[in-house]
Structures are given as C-alpha cells and as structure tokens.
Amino acid sequence: xxxxxxxxxxxxxxxxxxxxxxxxxxxxxxxxxxxxxxxxxxxxxxxxxxxxxxxxxxxxxxxxxxxxxxxxxxxxxxxxxxxxxxxxxxxxxxxxxxxxxxxxxxxxxxxxxxxxxxxxxxxxxxxxxxxxxxxxxxxxxxxxxxxxxxxxxxxxxxxxxxxxxxxxxxxxxxxxxxxxxxxxxxxxxxxxxxxxxxxxxxxxxxxxxxxxxxxxxxxxxxxxxxxxxxxxxxxxxxxx
Ligand SMILES: Cc1cc2nc3c(=O)[nH]c(=O)nc-3n(C[C@H](O)[C@H](O)[C@H](O)COP(=O)(O)O)c2cc1C
Numbered sequence: 340x341x342x343x344x345x346x347x348x349x350x351x352x353x354x355x356x357x358x359x360x361x362x363x364x365x366x367x368x369x370x371x372x373x374x375x376x377x378x379x380x381x382x383x384x385x386x387x388x389x390x391x392x393x394x395x396x397x398x399x400x401x402x403x404x405x406x407x408x409x410x411x412x413x414x415x416x417x418x419x420x421x422x423x424x425x426x427x428x429x430x431x432x433x434x435x436x437x438x439x440x441x442x443x444x445x446x447x448x449x450x451x452x453x454x455x456x457x458x459x460x461x462x463x464x465x466x467x468x469x470x471x472x473x474x475x476x477x478x479x480x481x482x483x484x485x486x487x488x489x490x491x492x493x494x495x496x497x498x499x500x501x502x503x504x505x506x507x508x509x510x511x512x513x514x515x516x517x518x519x520x521x522x523x524x525x526x527x528x529x530x531x532x533x534x535x536x537x538x539x540x541x542x543x544x545x546x547x548x549x550x551x552x553x554x555x556x557x558x559x560x561x562x563x564x565x566x567x568x569x570x571x572x573x574x575x576x577x578x579x
Pocket of ligand 1: 560
C-alpha cells in the first residue's frame with residue numbers, strides 16, 4: 340500500500356509557489372490512506388529551512404502515527420475545542436466573513452474537533468523555551484532593561500516556530516497533502532506534554548493533522564489589500 344502511494348505521490352506536483360500559497364486552505368477532512376514516510380521527511384526538511392531568531396533552530400517536531408496515541412491526542416483536542424467553541428460562540432462572526440464563510444469554517448472546524456485522532460499523521464511542532472540571561476550577567480547599564488527584555492523575548496517567541504509551520508503547510512500543499520495549523524490543544528497543553536513526553540524546557544505550538552485530503556484545494560478568500568496595507572503611514576490605504 341505504502342509503495343503504491345509512494346509511486347503515486349513520489350514528488351512535488353507541478354504547482355508553482357504562488358499557486359501553492361493561494362490555494363493552501365485549511366484542510367480538515369482526510370482519507371484513511373497512510374502518508375509515506377519519505378513525504379513526511381520531505382515536508383519536515385522544508386520546515387527546518389525556516390528562519391528563527393538568532394538562527395537558534397530550537398525546534399523539535401513530534402510526528403505521531405501510532406493509532407493509540409493519535410486517538411488520545413484526538414480526545415484532548417476535542418476537550419480543548421469545547422472551550423474554543425464557547426469562545427467562538429461568545430465572539431460571533433468576524434465582520435469581514437459572510438454568514439456562509441463563517442458557517443463553513445465552523446462546520447469544518449467542528450468536524451476536526453470530532454475527528455482529529457483519525458488523521459493518519461498528527462504533527463506537533465515544539466520549541467525550546469527561551470533563555471534570558473540572569474540580571475546579574477548584564478552590565479549595570481543593561482540591568483534596567485532586564486524586565487523589558489523578558490517581555491520582548493516572550494513577545495517574539497512564536498516567531499521562531501510559526502515560519503516553520505507555514506513551510507509545513509506549503510510543503511504539504513505542494514505534495515498534495517492536506518493540513519491545517521491548529522492551536523486549540525494549548526488549552527489542555529499539559530495533557531499533550533505528558534502523553535508525548537515533551538520535556539519541561541520545550542513547549543508545543545500547534546497540532547497539525549496531515550493526510551490525503553477528501554476535498555479539493557481551493558482559492559482562498561481574504562480581506563482586500565486596501566483594507567490591510569498602508570502606504571508610508573497608517574492613514575493611507577494601499578492603492579490596489
Ligand atoms: C494561530 C492559528 C490557530 C488556529 N487554530 C485552529 C484550531 O484550533 N482549529 C482549527 O480547526 N483551525 C485553526 N486554525 C485555522 C484557521 O481557522 C484557518 O487558518 C482560517 O479559518 C483560514 O482558513 P482558510 O485558509 O481555509 O481560508 C488556526 C489558524 C491559526 C493561524
């Protein structure tokens with residue numbers, strides 16, 4: 340079976356980078372077919388080409404294929420998603436989404452809440468906790484900056500793993516694999532930590548189901564540039 344899949348999916352499709360970017364929508368329904376290990380290696384190798392602060396490369400990835408562990412991850416994700424569901428209900432529909440778009444996202448999200456554990460692969464990107472030098476290691480002039488430095492390091496923390504996660508999303512898309520970034524599990528992160536034996540000096544940042552998608556990739560719908568891009572200064576919209 341795996342050999343056949345490898346033969347069918349032995350390399351990148353012929354989509355170019357912009358097609359990949361414009362069609363890598365969140366995929367939440369997967370066939371039960373396994374994903375060949377060589378393809379997982381390929382997307383993981385794409386992931387670790389990402390930038391990280393100071394080129395620290397403090398990432399680690401747990402690739403979960405064991406069915407019992409996936410099932411347990413699925414249970415944790417479902418529990419955490421109940422909290423997320425309540426938050427979404429209280430927050431309501433974002434203004435820029437149509438009722439149809441919002442309902443589609445919620446229906447697709449709810450499907451994953453119930454079926455995360457059935458995805459053939461669940462990938463957990465992790466990052467080592469940042470280390471800020473102790474205040475006494477700093478020069479006297481810099482010691483006043485210690486608290487601000489801790490806040491800075493905390494503020495940029497995810498920025499050293501999310502580029503790798505985006506590489507994973509794009510590499511999956513290029514190979515015809517579906518995935519999506521999810522973060523709901525962080526509401527019950529300790530259970531994931533215990534299950535996967537993630538050491539205390541690492542945190543998990545996402546739970547990514549990966550598999551052959553049931554539905555086709557499709558064009559993304561996003562707010563227009565003129566709403567989100569400013570020319571030279573905030574009051575000027577980008578002329579497009
Ligand atoms: C930080 C972040 C957290 C997310 N968490 C979840 C999640 O927990 N569950 C989920 O189903 N999707 C999650 N998503 C996926 C978003 O819902 C999705 O990217 C968004 O709706 C756009 O979907 P589209 O690319 O198909 O248009 C998350 C996305 C981001 C960037």
